[in-house]
Amino acid sequence: MKRRLCFLFPLAGRTKRLLDIKQKKAPADFFYGALALEKKFGGVHYVDLRKQPLGLAANAFLLFERVRNRFTNFGLSRERVRAFSNDFQTGDIVFSLTDSGSLSIGRYRKYLPKSVTLVGGFHGLSDIVNEASPSVKWWAEREIQKGLLGLDHYFFFGEEDKKQAIKRYSLDPARCSLYPFGVDLDFWRPSFEEGGAEGDGEVFAVGSDPKRDYETLLEAVQTDIPLRLLTRLKPTIKASQTNVEHLSGSLHGSAISDEVLRELYQKAEVVVVPVRDVAQPSGYSVSLQAMACGKATVISGIQGLWDKQYLVSGKNCLIVPPEDHKALRAAILSLLDDPELRRSMGRAARDTAEKHFGLVRMDQNICNLAAEILNDSTI
Known part of the structure; x- marks a missing residue:
């Protein structure tokens, strides 16, 4: 069975941006290497992190989660995971590109198909508890631990965050990767070739x-x-x-x-x-x-x-x-x-x-990580 590569992030606006990218009207930065995976491995399955659940009860609980998350300043959602769970299939390799999404799929892994490989991306894992409301820090710490236990691999956008997260949560360094961000140099460019254009004084x-x-x-x-x-x-x-x-x-x-x-x-x-x-x-x-x-x-x-x-x-x-x-x-x-x-x-x-700082470094990292997981029979 061929294993699918899946990207989990908010899809709002990204579908249109695919066309804009082809027309050079938008950068490829915030596809986080997914377009390179498509070229190298023949396709990527995109899943919407913010998919709406079906049914009154599920939507009522989602509303509760959203209010709770706002007041606790800590994002976690069981109902989102249940909503998009049917978009995955057995054997999928799932790359999550947000901290809350990564913790949610790890925490509520039981709702996902069996034998999926969950790869959680983090922008600031070591800071999450510090940003949570004081009265719920203990709960946030507990939920983070449970979420991390449900993930198979972790990647970080910053070296310091990776270092502190490994120490704080006793993560296996062998299962942690650094994933440096890159920008679309063809799109983000000076207003004239030699660069350093004068601005408007602001x-x-x-x-x-x-x-x-x-x-x-x-x-x-x-x-x-x-x-x-x-x-x-x-x-x-x-x-x-x-x-x-x-x-x-x-x-x-x-x-x-x-x-x-x-x-x-x-x-x-x-x-x-x-x-x-x-x-x-x-x-x-x-x-x-x-x-x-x-x-x-x-x-x-x-x-x-x-x-x-x-x-x-x-x-x-x-x-x-x-x-x-x-x-x-x-x-x-x-x-x-x-x-x-x-x-x-x-x-x-x-x-x-x-x-x-070009896209090439981000593309190479995500392709190498995908190849490593595809070739690792223990994951």
């Missing part, structure tokens, strides 16, 4: 990850540095900060297309990615996209900072201490006040992206 920040630290950024820009902020989060912007333009929304599920986001990168003077000091490699996609667009980028030097061997502060980016508004302000001003530094850093950023 600083740009984007992202709705709860680990974002827009409070520090807003304190850094005060009332004099022009800032364009694209996020679904609701940071506190003072009435006096007329220099801040808040574009409410996010890329997926909003009117902001990939092409518009690329234009926002390209027209920015500086891109800033402020993040709280966490082990999750938060902000990596925005940072790599901005660098690929040839932009001078300011990145928080968090615990989970990725690709430390390639990110050289002062050359291809600026790395500042997390949660330090004075250091962040100084970094932003140093770039705004020095056009030549911006240009040289933008060119170096694009060069680094071309050498190290």
Whole structure:
């Protein structure tokens, strides 16, 4: 029997994006190597993580789960697993691309067909309990342990998160892989070939990850540095900060297309990615996209900072201490006040992206992992 390769993630918007990718209107980043698997292994079966269950009782319990997850700040769903369980078949190899999805299929594995191989991907496993509401941390810890026990293999987007998760949850290192993110260099590109294009005088920040630290950024820009902020989060912007333009929304599920986001990168003077000091490699996609667009980028030097061997502060980016508004302000001003530094850093950023941050590394990793699992009779 030929084993199917399955990708489990939210499908909303991704179906249309497949056509857009073929027409060069969207990047292939957030298919996480699935398109490479299709080419190498002859097909991938996509399953919707957010499939709606059937029946009043199931939907009522799903509503309870959603309310519970919101108040506990911890995502887990039995009803979602039961809803998409029939989309899998015996022998499938399932790659889950979200933390909550990975824990859910592990925790509720009994609802899935027998002999499936569950490969859980994690963006910030070691931070999950810390982010849960204080009164339920004990429960979240217990459920994470149960979820991890149900998985056959684990992969992590950041080295520090992988290291801390192995230690915290006593995971077998042999069953853990690093899965570095890569960006579509053909799509994310400077507005002209040599890179480092001059912007419109504004600083740009984007992202709705709860680990974002827009409070520090807003304190850094005060009332004099022009800032364009694209996020679904609701940071506190003072009435006096007329220099801040808040574009409410996010890329997926909003009117902001990939092409518009690329234009926002390209027209920015500086891109800033402020993040709280966490082990999750938060902000990596925005940072790599901005660098690929040839932009001078300011990145928080968090615990989970990725690709430390390639990110050289002062050359291809600026790395500042997390949660330090004075250091962040100084970094932003140093770039705004020095056009030549911006240009040289933008060119170096694009060069680094071309050498190290392309889709090829993500594609190679997922293909190698799939081949390893297909050839391993013990899994």
